[in-house]
Amino acid sequence: MKTMFRGAGFLGLGGAIWGNAAYKLKASELTLRPPGAVAEKDFVKACVRCGTCVEACPYNTLMLATIDDHTAIGTPYFKPRNIPCYMCTDVPCVPVCPSGALDLKTIAREVGGKKTDEPDINKAKMGVAVIDKDACLAFWGIQCDACYRACPLMGTAITIEFRRNERTGKHAFLEPVVQRDVCTGCGLCEHACITEKAAIFVLPRNIATGKVGEHYIKGWEREDEQRLHNLKEKKEKETSPEDVLNDWEDLLDDD
Amino acid sequence: MIGKICWTMIKRLKRNRFLILRRIFQAGLLLLFAGANWWGWTLLLGNYSSAYVLQLFYLTDPHAVLQVFATGFIMSADALIGAAIVLLFYALIAGRSFCSWVCPVNMITDLATCLRKRLKITKKENYLNFSRKTRYWVLGLGIILSAVLGVAAFEVINPITMLHRGIIFGFGAGWTIIVALFLFDLLVTEYGWCGHLCPLGAFYSAAGRFSLIKIKHSAENCTLCMKCFSVCHEKQVLQIVGKESGFIKRECSNCGRCIEVCDDNALKYSIYNYKN
Numbered sequence: 291m292k293t294m295f296r297g298a299g300f301l302g303l304g305g306a307i308w309g310n311a312a313y314k315l316k317a318s319e320l321t322l323r324p325p326g327a328v329a330e331k332d333f334v335k336a337c338v339r340c341g342t343c344v345e346a347c348p349y350n351t352l353m354l355a356t357i358d359d360h361t362a363i364g365t366p367y368f369k370p371r372n373i374p375c376y377m378c379t380d381v382p383c384v385p386v387c388p389s390g391a392l393d394l395k396t397i398a399r400e401v402g403g404k405k406t407d408e409p410d411i412n413k414a415k416m417g418v419a420v421i422d423k424d425a426c427l428a429f430w431g432i433q434c435d436a437c438y439r440a441c442p443l444m445g446t447a448i449t450i451e452f453r454r455n456e457r458t459g460k461h462a463f464l465e466p467v468v469q470r471d472v473c474t475g476c477g478l479c480e481h482a483c484i485t486e487k488a489a490i491f492v493l494p495r496n497i498a499t500g501k502v503g504e505h506y507i508k509g510w511e512r513e514d515e516q517r518l519h520n521l522k523e524k525k526e527k528e529t530s531p532e533d534v535l536n537d538w539e540d541l542l543d544d545d
Numbered sequence: 546m547i548g549k550i551c552w553t554m555i556k557r558l559k560r561n562r563f564l565i566l567r568r569i570f571q572a573g574l575l576l577l578f579a580g581a582n583w584w585g586w587t588l589l590l591g592n593y594s595s596a597y598v599l600q601l602f603y604l605t606d607p608h609a610v611l612q613v614f615a616t617g618f619i620m621s622a623d624a625l626i627g628a629a630i631v632l633l634f635y636a637l638i639a640g641r642s643f644c645s646w647v648c649p650v651n652m653i654t655d656l657a658t659c660l661r662k663r664l665k666i667t668k669k670e671n672y673l674n675f676s677r678k679t680r681y682w683v684l685g686l687g688i689i690l691s692a693v694l695g696v697a698a699f700e701v702i703n704p705i706t707m708l709h710r711g712i713i714f715g716f717g718a719g720w721t722i723i724v725a726l727f728l729f730d731l732l733v734t735e736y737g738w739c740g741h742l743c744p745l746g747a748f749y750s751a752a753g754r755f756s757l758i759k760i761k762h763s764a765e766n767c768t769l770c771m772k773c774f775s776v777c778h779e780k781q782v783l784q785i786v787g788k789e790s791g792f793i794k795r796e797c798s799n800c801g802r803c804i805e806v807c808d809d810n811a812l813k814y815s816i817y818n819y820k821n
C-alpha cells in the first residue's frame with residue numbers, strides 16, 4: 291500500500307514534469323513550416339521528426355528544430371533571412387513525407403477546377419510577408435525594389451504603388467505592397483531586403499492575418515453579394531420576448 | 546610467438562563476436578543515415594522514427610505511430626504500413642533486438658556501464674534504486690500525455706532520435722540530454738535508462754514476448770560460473786539459469802553477451818518452441 295502510494299506520487303510528479311516540458315516544447319506559433327504543411331496544430335501532432343524533408347531540400351533551407359529553437363523539437367522549419375525557400379517546381383520536400391504532416395493535396399495543381407497529383411508551389415502558404423514601413427527605404431522616397439524583384443511572383447504577390455512625394459514635389463514613392471492572398475511566404479523578399487534588419491519579413495499566416503467574419507458582405511462585389519442570397523433564413527423563434535417576460539410562474543413559491 | 550599472439554587475438558574476437566557485429570550494425574545504420582544527408586546516398590533516408598528504405602518503402606517506429614494515434618491524428622498509409630512491418634518483424638521474429646542491435650543510445654549507455662565497471666562504481670552504490678517495471682509506467686504515461694497534450698509526448702524528449710539528429714543535423718543544446726543520460730547511467734543507476742526507464746524498450750519487450758529468435762539455456766551444461774549474470778543488462782531475465790532448461794524471455798534484448806562469455810555452451814541463439 292505504501293509503495294503503491296509512493297509509486298503513484300512519482301508517476302504524478304514525472305507526468306507533471308514531462309507534460310510541462312512537452313507542452314513548452316510544442317508551442318510554436320511563430321515557426322515557418324515547409325510548403326504543403328497542414329495546419330500548425332495538426333502539424334505538431336503528425337510530424338514524426340524524421341528529417342526526410344530536410345534531406346530532400348536541395349538548398350539547405352529546411353532545418354530540424356533543436357532544444358533551443360523554441361519550437362517542437364525535431365520538426366522542420368526555416369529562417370528566410372538566412373536561407374529562403376527557393377520554390378522548387380517539383381517541391382521535393384513534400385512527397386517524401388511519410389506522416390502526412392506535409393500534404394501534397396494542400397498544394398495540388400488545379401486544372402479546370404480539378405485537383406491533380408502534380409504539385410504547384412505557387413499555391414504554398416508557408417506564411418505571409420509583412421512590411422515595416424518605417425524601416426523600408428522605399429517609403430522614405432529612396433528607390434529600392436529589391437523585394438519586388440526578388441519575389442518569384444513579381445507583380446502579383448508584391449506590387450508597386452506609386453505615390454507623389456510631396457516633400458520634394460517632383461519625385462515619386464515606389465511603395466511595395468504585399469498581396470496577402472497571393473504571397474506564398476517563401477521569404478525571398480526577406481532574404482533580399484537591403485536594410486540592416488529586414489524591413490519585409492515573413493510571419494506565419496495565422497499571426498500576420500486578421501479575419502473579418504462571415505457576417506460582413508461586400509455588397510459591391512457580385513460574388514460576395516450572392517452569399518447573402520444563399521443564406522438560409524433562420525426560423526423565427528416561436529416564443530416572443532413578451533412570452534418570456536410574462537412567464538413568471540417559476541418565480542412564485544408554492545407556499 | 547606471432548602465432549600465439551594471433552591465436553589470442555582470434556580468441557578475443559570470438560569472445561566478442563556478437564558485440565563487434567552489433568557495433569558494426571549500429572554504426573553502419575548511423576553511417577547510412579548520415580550518408581543520406583551529407584553525400585546524398587539513397588539507401589536509407591530519415592531516422593529511427595521513420596526511414597525511407599531504398600526509395601521504395603517506409604519503415605516507421607510503431608511506438609511513435611501509437612503516440613500520434615493517441616493525439617487524434619491519422620497518419621498516412623505509408624507510415625502505418627511501415628509501422629506494421631516493423632512491429633511484425635520484432636513481434637514475430639526478432640523480439641527486443643532493436644535495443645541492442647539498432648538503437649544508437651545503446652552505445653552511449655554501454656560505454657557508461659563499461660566505465661562504471663572500470664571505475665568500480667558498483668551496483669551497491671546506486672544512488673537511486675527503482676523498479677525495472679518503471680518503464681512500463683513510462684510507456685503508459687507517454688500515451689496518456691500524447692492524448693492530453695495533442696503532441697507525441699515521448700518523441701518530444703526522445704534521446705534516440707535526438708542523438709541521431711544531433712549527429713547529422715547538429716545538436717543545438719540537445720547534447721546536454723545525451724550527456725545527462727550518460728551521467729545518469731554512469732553515476733546514478735546502473736543500466737538506468739535502457740534497463741529501467743526507456744518506454745521504447747518496454748514497448749518492444751511487450752511486443753516481442755513471443756518472437757521466434759530467443760536465447761536458449763541448457764541447465765545440464767551450466768556450471769553456475771555466473772559470468773552471464775555479470776554481463777547481462779537485464780539480469781532478471783536470467784532467473785532460469787542453472788535451474789531449468791528453457792528460453793530466456795521478457796526483457797531480453799538478444800544482445801548475445803551471455804553467449805559470448807559462457808564457457809560451457811549453456812546458452813545459445815535458438816528458435817522459440819511454442820509447444821513448451
